[in-house]
Amino acid sequence: MIAFGLRLAVAGGREALTRLVVIAAAVAVGSGLLLTTLAGVNAVNAQLTRYAAVYPNASTAGSADPLWWSTRDDYFHGQQIVRIDVAGTGPDAPTPAGVPSTPGPGEFYASPALRELLAAHPADQLADRYPGRDLGTVGPAGLPSPDTLLAIVGGTPDAVRALPHARQVSNVGDTPALPEATVDLILGVIAGGLLFPVLIFIGTATRLSAARREQRFAAMRLVGATPRQIATVAAVEAAAAAVAGTAVGFGLFYAFRSPLAASRSPVCRSSPPTCRWVCWTSCSWRSACRPARRWRRGSRCAGSGSHRWASPAGSPPPPRARTG
Amino acid sequence: MSVPLTLLGLLEREPSHGYDLKRDYDTFFGRGKPLPFGQVYSTLSRLARDGKVVISDVAPGSGPDRKRYIITDVGATEVEQWLTQPVEPEPHLQTVLFAKVVLALMLDRPAADYLDTQRSAHLHRMRELTEIKRAGSLVDALLADHGLYHLEADLRWIEMTGARLDALRKEVRQ
Amino acid sequence: MSVVIEARDVTFAFGQTPALRGASVAVEAGEILAIMGPSGSGKSTLLHCLAGILVPDSGEISFAGARLDTLAETQRSSLRRDRFGFVFQFGQLVPELTAVENVALPLLLSGVRRTSALERAKAWFARLGLDGLEERRSGELSGGQAQRVALARGLVAEPQLLFADEPTGALDSLTGEQVMDLLVSAAREQGTTVILVTHEARIAAYADREVMVRDGRVNAPDRIVS
Numbered sequence A: 001m002i003a004f005g006l007r008l009a010v011a012g013g014r015e016a017l018t019r020l021v022v023i024a025a026a027v028a029v030g031s032g033l034l035l036t037t038l039a040g041v042n043a044v045n046a047q048l049t050r051y052a053a054v055y056p057n058a059s060t061a062g063s064a065d066p067l068w069w070s071t072r073d074d075y076f077h078g079q080q081i082v083r084i085d086v087a088g089t090g091p092d093a094p095t096p097a098g099v100p101s102t103p104g105p106g107e108f109y110a111s112p113a114l115r116e117l118l119a120a121h122p123a124d125q126l127a128d129r130y131p132g133r134d135l136g137t138v139g140p141a142g143l144p145s146p147d148t149l150l151a152i153v154g155g156t157p158d159a160v161r162a163l164p165h166a167r168q169v170s171n172v173g174d175t176p177a178l179p180e181a182t183v184d185l186i187l188g189v190i191a192g193g194l195l196f197p198v199l200i201f202i203g204t205a206t207r208l209s210a211a212r213r214e215q216r217f218a219a220m221r222l223v224g225a226t227p228r229q230i231a232t233v234a235a236v237e238a239a240a241a242a243v244a245g246t247a248v249g250f251g252l253f254y255a256f257r258s259p260l261a262a263s264r265s266p267v268c269r270s271s272p273p274t275c276r277w278v279c280w281t282s283c284s285w286r287s288a289c290r291p292a293r294r295w296r297r298g299s300r301c302a303g304s305g306s307h308r309w310a311s312p313a314g315s316p317p318p319p320r321a322r323t324g
Numbered sequence B: 001m002s003v004p005l006t007l008l009g010l011l012e013r014e015p016s017h018g019y020d021l022k023r024d025y026d027t028f029f030g031r032g033k034p035l036p037f038g039q040v041y042s043t044l045s046r047l048a049r050d051g052k053v054v055i056s057d058v059a060p061g062s063g064p065d066r067k068r069y070i071i072t073d074v075g076a077t078e079v080e081q082w083l084t085q086p087v088e089p090e091p092h093l094q095t096v097l098f099a100k101v102v103l104a105l106m107l108d109r110p111a112a113d114y115l116d117t118q119r120s121a122h123l124h125r126m127r128e129l130t131e132i133k134r135a136g137s138l139v140d141a142l143l144a145d146h147g148l149y150h151l152e153a154d155l156r157w158i159e160m161t162g163a164r165l166d167a168l169r170k171e172v173r174q
Numbered sequence C: 001m002s003v004v005i006e007a008r009d010v011t012f013a014f015g016q017t018p019a020l021r022g023a024s025v026a027v028e029a030g031e032i033l034a035i036m037g038p039s040g041s042g043k044s045t046l047l048h049c050l051a052g053i054l055v056p057d058s059g060e061i062s063f064a065g066a067r068l069d070t071l072a073e074t075q076r077s078s079l080r081r082d083r084f085g086f087v088f089q090f091g092q093l094v095p096e097l098t099a100v101e102n103v104a105l106p107l108l109l110s111g112v113r114r115t116s117a118l119e120r121a122k123a124w125f126a127r128l129g130l131d132g133l134e135e136r137r138s139g140e141l142s143g144g145q146a147q148r149v150a151l152a153r154g155l156v157a158e159p160q161l162l163f164a165d166e167p168t169g170a171l172d173s174l175t176g177e178q179v180m181d182l183l184v185s186a187a188r189e190q191g192t193t194v195i196l197v198t199h200e201a202r203i204a205a206y207a208d209r210e211v212m213v214r215d216g217r218v219n220a221p222d223r224i225v226s
C-alpha cells in the first residue's frame, strides 16, 4: 500500500504531479522562511550579545568585585579601532569576553585583524599606542565581527576610572542581549507576518486538491479498499509532499546562505532603516549556518568554533546594534 | 407498409421476376408475415396497368414466373418521391390505453394497477425484442430497435400518466 | 434457484430525509435484476444498502445466507473487494491511475502481486474492445470507453455479484447499449448475478426481471406468463 500511495502521488499523471509540486513548493517556502526566521533571530541575538560584550552596561549588583571598563574609538588610516581599557578591582572581578583573563596594567590583548595591522606597520605608527606585554589574541566571543580591530588594554583602577565613559561592571558578555520574551515576541511577529500567509497558501494548495482526493478515495472505497488502506495511501501522499517540500526548503536555505553571508557590503554601515534591514538579513544568513550545520552534523559542533567568518578584506565592522 | 411502393423500390435495383421480388420482400420486410404470391402478382399487374412497370421478355412456357418486370420512369419518379418525402408523423395517440385509464378512473377502479400491469407487459415484450436484438443479425437488431423505441415511448406515456393520475381523476370525475 | 442476496423491510434516512421505507427484494443466483423507478425514489440507496456501502436504519440485508448489515466496516470492505463488483454512472475511475491499473485495482487492494494483477486486467481490454487504451488515464477516455473500463474493473475479480447504478446514464443510446450488451454477456459467462439500477426501460430490458421502487418501497409486478 505504501508503494501504491507513492505511485499515486508521484506517477499519477501531469495533474497529480502539478498538485504535488504546488504543495511541496508551499511547504518549501514555509520551511525555508521558518529556517530563515529562526536563524535570523539567532543571529541577531548572537550579534547583539557580542556588542553587549564590547559596550557593557554599568552594573554593580552582586557581591563580586567590579571591573572598571572604558570603551573608546580610535582611528588609524581612517579605520576604526575599538579600544577597551579594563582594570580589575579584586580577584572576583569578571573577565572580558574572548580572553582567558583580565589583563593587568601594562598588558593587552589584540584582535586578529588588529594583530595583522600591527605587524604591517612600523611600531612608531601604531604599536606604540599599546605599550606593554602582548598577552595574546581576543577570541571570537569578544568580537562583533571577525575583522573588528579591537584591543583590550589593562590598567590600574584609578587610571581607568579617569577615562571617558568609564563604568563599573560586574558581569560582561555572559547574558544574551535579548531577553527571552523579546525573542518570543520577534518570533511571534514574524510568524504572524510571514508564516501565517504561507500557512494559508499551503492550506489553499491542499484544499484545491481535496475534492479530487475525495473522489479518488471514494472510488477506492467503492472497490473495497479498507479504511486502513485508504489512510495509508493518504498518509503516504501527504508525506511525499511534505518531505519533498522540506527538502527543497533546506535546499533553498543552503543555496542562498552562502552568497548572502558573503555579501557584507559597506552599505551596512549607513543607518537608514532599509539598509540596516539588509545588513540584518545578511547577518542572519551568516549566522544561520550555525544551527543548520549543527543539524547537518548531528549537533557535533557547538559554540564559536564552527562559526564561519566572512572575508575580512577591507570590510568595515558592522554598525552598532541599535534596537528600533 | 406500402407493398406496391416497396415492390417498386425493389424493382428499381434491377429488373426482376415476381418470385425474386417476393423472396426479397420476405427477407427484409416480411418479418414472419410472408407476402402471398397472389398479392405479389395482383400488385404487379396493377402497377403495369398504371404504367409504372413494364413486362419484358416473356419466356416461353406457362406459369406466372415467365415475366420479368422493369420499372418505368413514372414508377421511378414515384419511388423517388416516396423516399424523399417524410412519413406523416402520426401521433400514436394511445387511444386504447387512454380510454382504459379514463374509464378505470371514472369507474373508480385501480388505474395505477392497470398501468403497472401494462408496464410489465411492455417490459416483457421489450425483453423479448432485446433478446432478438442480441442474438440476431443487424437487420433483426434494427427492426427490434424500432419496436423497442416505440414501446419505450408508450412506457414514458405510462409513467407520465401514472404520475398525474390524481389530477386526471379530478378532471374526469367532476 | 437460490436467493443470493436479500433485503427485508429495509429503512434508511439521510438525516431527516427518508429514502427507504421498508424495501424488500430478493435476488436469485445468476439472475440479472433491474431496479427501476422515478428519480429520487430510493433506487441508489437500496443498491448501496444491498452492497453494504450504507447500513440500514432498520431491517436486514442478508448475503449468501448470512447477515451483511451487522458486519464491521472492515469486513464489509473485504466483502466488497472479494465478492462484489461495481459499475456506477461516472466518477468511479481513479484519475491518477492508468486504465489498466484501474482495472487491476480490486486485485491490487486484495494483495495480488502487481504483475499478475496487471496481466489479468489486460486480458479484459481485448474482450471489451479496448485494445491500445491500457495506458490512458481516465481523463483521456471517452465516456463509453471509461464505462467499459469500469465494467472490466467490476468483473476482473470474478465477483459473485455485480452492482450497477445507471451504468449507461452518461452515454448515448448506442454506446449505452453496447456497454449493456458486454455487461450481460460477461455476467452470463461468469455466472455473475447482476443488480442493475436504471430508469430507462430499454436498459432494463436487458435484465431477466424488473422491480419498481416507489417512495422507498419495492413493488414487484406480477410475473407475466410468457
Ligand SMILES: Nc1ncnc2c1ncn2[C@@H]1O[C@H](COP(=O)(O)OP(=O)(O)OP(=O)(O)O)[C@@H](O)[C@H]1O
Pocket (backbone or CB within 6 Å): C014, C017, C018, C019, C037, C038, C039, C040, C041, C042, C043, C044, C045, C046, C199
Ligand atoms: N447523500 C444524501 N444526502 C441527503 N439526502 C440524500 C442523499 N442521497 C440521496 N438522498 C435523498 O434520498 C432519496 C433517495 O435518493 P436515491 O439517490 O436513492 O434516489 P434514486 O432513486 O437513485 O434517484 P435517481 O434516479 O435520481 O438516481 C432522495 O430523496 C434523495 O434526495
Ligand SMILES: [Mg+2]
Pocket (backbone or CB within 6 Å): C043, C044, C045, C165
Ligand atoms: Mg440514483
